[in-house]
Amino acid sequence: xxxxxxxxxxxxxxxxxxxxxxxxxxxxxxxxxxxxxxxxxxxxxxxxxxxxxxxxxxxxxxxxxxxxxxxxxxxxxxxxxxxxxxxxxxxxxxxxxxxxxxxxxxxxxxxxxxxxxxxxxxxxxxxxx
Numbered sequence: 426x427x428x429x430x431x432x433x434x435x436x437x438x439x440x441x442x443x444x445x446x447x448x449x450x451x452x453x454x455x456x457x458x459x460x461x462x463x464x465x466x467x468x469x470x471x472x473x474x475x476x477x478x479x480x481x482x483x484x485x486x487x488x489x490x491x492x493x494x495x496x497x498x499x500x501x502x503x504x505x506x507x508x509x510x511x512x513x514x515x516x517x518x519x520x521x522x523x524x525x526x527x528x529x530x531x532x533x534x535x536x537x538x539x540x541x542x543x544x545x546x547x548x549x550x551x552x553x554x
Contacts, residue, residue, distance in 0.1 A: 430483030
């Protein structure tokens, strides 16, 4: 018996597409984080996010973006901190719930996001402290 990947349980490519589209609509309206997207090519950003979410949830790996530290370093200069990472996780969870994902899968996505928190914020990982 083969266990489905998180990617498959979420609904595969169509679900990731829908989730990312809704996610960025939410993020751009969220006063806590919207400023981080000023001047960003949102079409390109969404494509990178779709590829990243697909990869980390067990789907095909087409992600060619930067690692988490390099990809977010410029945002640290704008004040990126834990509260913003929390907002990302909150918004993504809400979108997945809207799309019908179950609580366990939403929690797994949140755990994946939390697993890169220290890299996003360019700090030493808790495992290495």
